[in-house]
Amino acid sequence: MSGVIAGQAVLLAGLGVMLDRDLWPSDNPAVLVPTFTLTFAWPTLVLFAAAPGNFRRTAAFASACTVIAVLLGAYVGWQATPAGKFNVNAVYPIYVATMLVSGFIALGFLQQFVARERIRYSALFANAWRNLLVAGLSLALLGGVGILLALWAALFAVLGIDALAETFTEPWFILPTVGIAFGVGTMLFRRRDGLIDGIVGLLESLARYLLPVVLLIVAVFLVTLPFVSVTALWDTGLGSRILIALGAIAVLLVCIAYRPGADLRYPRPVQLSVTVVVAVLPVLSALALVGILIRVGQYGWTVSRCWAFSYAAILTLFSLGYLWGVVQHRSEWPRITAPVNVFVAGLILAVLLLQNTPVLDFRAISTKSQLARVESGEIEAAQFDFQYAERELARPGHLVAEQLVADLGFDPRDERVWGERSIPLVAEGELDIQFGGGAIVRRSPDDVPDRDFWAEMSYRPEPFVVPDGVREAIDREAYIAYRVEQPVLVQAELDGDSDRTEYLLLGVWRAEFPGSPGIPRQAWFRPLAYAIVDPGDGWEFVMLTPSNSHKPSEDPETVFEVLHSAPIPLRPRYNHVKIGDTVYALPARDWPSAEAQSSSTGDTP
Known part of the structure; x- marks a missing residue:
C-alpha cells in the first residue's frame, strides 16, 4: 500500500x-x-x-x-x-x-x-x-x-x-x-476494528433514540398541515426543501436504527406508532414533488430543481418500499428494508453517474427548459436569465446565451444595458430603456409613449405658470416620458436667493423585475427628483442623486402621497466641504437644529 x-x-x-x-x-x-x-x-x-x-x-x-x-x-x-x-x-x-x-x-x-x-x-x-x-x-x-x-x-x-x-x-x-x-x-x-465498531455502536444507539422523536415531528407536521394549508408552506419559499430534509432525516435514521441483525425492540406502543408514521412517509415526498413541479410549471427547470426532484423521487422510492413492508408485514415491516435499501442504493449510484453524462445532464436539461420558455413566448428573449446561464449552466448555457445575443442584436450582459441602471443611454439614433432586472426595450427617440405628460402634471404649492425655458428643458429629456410616473412640479429656492426661483420635478419610478427561475415577477416604486436650474446661460435639467439609501415601496400610492404632502427642506444644516476637486457631504439625516441642541444640553451660564 x-x-x-x-x-x-x-x-x-x-x-x-x-x-x-x-x-x-x-x-x-x-x-x-x-x-x-x-x-x-x-x-x-x-x-x-x-x-x-x-x-x-x-x-x-x-x-x-x-x-x-x-x-x-x-x-x-x-x-x-x-x-x-x-x-x-x-x-x-x-x-x-x-x-x-x-x-x-x-x-x-x-x-x-x-x-x-x-x-x-x-x-x-x-x-x-x-x-x-x-x-x-x-x-x-x-x-x-x-x-x-x-x-x-x-x-x-x-x-x-x-x-x-x-x-x-x-x-x-x-x-x-x-x-x-x-x-x-x-x-x-x-x-482499528475495535475503534470503528465502537463508534458504529454509539451512532446506532443514538439513531435508535432519535428515530421516534423525528417520526413524532413528522406526525405532528402532517396532522397540522391541513389546518394551515399547504399554501403557507409554499409561501416560505423553502417548502420543498423542508419536506425533503425532514424525509431524508427520517429515512436515514430508519436505515441506521434497523440495521441487519440488530436487536431493536421498541416497546409495543412505540413500535406501533413508528409503523403508522412510516406508512405515511410517502406524503412528505409527494408534497415535495408537487411543490417542485409547481415551480417548474411557473419558471421551468433549473439545476437546483433537477436535484430537488431527484432527491424527492429517491425519498419516494424509499418510503413506498417501507409502506409496502407495512402492508405485507405490519409491525414487522423492517424485514423489507434490506431489499429496498439495496435497490435504491443502486438507483442512486446510477443517477449520480448519469448526471455527469449527456443522458441526464441537469445543466443541459435546465438550458433546454429555459430556452423553451423563450421560444414559446412565455418570456422575451431579453428576459432570459443570462446571468444564471453563465453562472450555473456551463457550456450549454453559454452556447444558448450566445445564440440569444446574436438573435437580439445586442448583449444584455453589457454593463450599458444590464443591471439596475437608472439612466437611459442614447447612442446611434436609438434610445435604450431599462426597467430594472433585465427587462430591456429598445426604442427610437421618436417612439414616445402616447401620453400627455403636462396634462398629468401636479403642482406644489399650487398651480403656477411654467416658464417656457423650464418647459423646454424638461421636454428635451425624451426618457422622462418613460421613467417618471405621476409627475409633480415644485417651485423652490434651491440656491437661497429669494429673487430667483428654481424648480423640482418629482415623480414615481417603477422598477420591475420580470421574473427568473425560482423568483416571481415583482415591482418596486421609489421617488425620483430632478432640478431645473439656470446657472446663467439657460435652464438646465439635472438629475438629483440620493445621499442615503431608501428602501423602495411596493405601493405606488405611498410614494405619490410622499411627493404631494411631505415637507421639502432645502437647506442643510452643514455645508459641503471641498478639498481639491473632491466634494464631501455629511450623510443625510434629521440633524437637530442649533437652538434645539442648546436647550437640550442646558447651555446656560
Whole structure:
C-alpha cells in the first residue's frame, strides 16, 4: 500500500508543478479534470478495498471503476469549455460531490466483488459504515497535518525565511501532502476494528433514540398541515426543501436504527406508532414533488430543481418500499428494508453517474427548459436569465446565451444595458430603456409613449405658470416620458436667493423585475427628483442623486402621497466641504437644529 501512496504523491506533485507554472493541460479542462480523477480515484479505491492476498483482483476492479470515472470527468471537463468564457465555479463542486457519493456507494459493492461474495445488505451496510468512518478519521488526520504545516509556515515567516514559508502554499507541495496524509490515515484506521465498531455502536444507539422523536415531528407536521394549508408552506419559499430534509432525516435514521441483525425492540406502543408514521412517509415526498413541479410549471427547470426532484423521487422510492413492508408485514415491516435499501442504493449510484453524462445532464436539461420558455413566448428573449446561464449552466448555457445575443442584436450582459441602471443611454439614433432586472426595450427617440405628460402634471404649492425655458428643458429629456410616473412640479429656492426661483420635478419610478427561475415577477416604486436650474446661460435639467439609501415601496400610492404632502427642506444644516476637486457631504439625516441642541444640553451660564 505504501507504493500506491508514493505513486499517487508523485503524480500529484507533477500536477502541482503543472498548475503552478500554467503548463498544459492546466488550461484545458477536458484533459485536466479526467487527469485529476484518475490520480485520486484509482489509489483511493485500492487503499479502501485491498486486503492481503487480493491486490491484483482489487486493482483490476478499481481500474474498471476508474475508467468509468475518467470518462465522466472528460465529459464534465468538456462542459467547462471554452475555458475562461463563463463561470465554472458551480461545475467542479457538483462533479466532486457526485463522484464522492457515487464512489462511496460503489466502494461498498466493490469490496464484496473483491471478496468474491454475493451482494448482501448486511455486508454492504457494514462496509459503508467502516468506509465512512475511516474516511472521516483520515480527513481529521489530514486536518491536523494541515494545522501543523500552517504553524510551521507561520514560524518560518516570523523568522524571515520567506522561501520556506511560501513552499507550504505551493500546489506542488499541497497536493502530494494531501495524498500522503489521507493515504496514511486510511492504512492506519482500516486496521482499528475495535475503534470503528465502537463508534458504529454509539451512532446506532443514538439513531435508535432519535428515530421516534423525528417520526413524532413528522406526525405532528402532517396532522397540522391541513389546518394551515399547504399554501403557507409554499409561501416560505423553502417548502420543498423542508419536506425533503425532514424525509431524508427520517429515512436515514430508519436505515441506521434497523440495521441487519440488530436487536431493536421498541416497546409495543412505540413500535406501533413508528409503523403508522412510516406508512405515511410517502406524503412528505409527494408534497415535495408537487411543490417542485409547481415551480417548474411557473419558471421551468433549473439545476437546483433537477436535484430537488431527484432527491424527492429517491425519498419516494424509499418510503413506498417501507409502506409496502407495512402492508405485507405490519409491525414487522423492517424485514423489507434490506431489499429496498439495496435497490435504491443502486438507483442512486446510477443517477449520480448519469448526471455527469449527456443522458441526464441537469445543466443541459435546465438550458433546454429555459430556452423553451423563450421560444414559446412565455418570456422575451431579453428576459432570459443570462446571468444564471453563465453562472450555473456551463457550456450549454453559454452556447444558448450566445445564440440569444446574436438573435437580439445586442448583449444584455453589457454593463450599458444590464443591471439596475437608472439612466437611459442614447447612442446611434436609438434610445435604450431599462426597467430594472433585465427587462430591456429598445426604442427610437421618436417612439414616445402616447401620453400627455403636462396634462398629468401636479403642482406644489399650487398651480403656477411654467416658464417656457423650464418647459423646454424638461421636454428635451425624451426618457422622462418613460421613467417618471405621476409627475409633480415644485417651485423652490434651491440656491437661497429669494429673487430667483428654481424648480423640482418629482415623480414615481417603477422598477420591475420580470421574473427568473425560482423568483416571481415583482415591482418596486421609489421617488425620483430632478432640478431645473439656470446657472446663467439657460435652464438646465439635472438629475438629483440620493445621499442615503431608501428602501423602495411596493405601493405606488405611498410614494405619490410622499411627493404631494411631505415637507421639502432645502437647506442643510452643514455645508459641503471641498478639498481639491473632491466634494464631501455629511450623510443625510434629521440633524437637530442649533437652538434645539442648546436647550437640550442646558447651555446656560
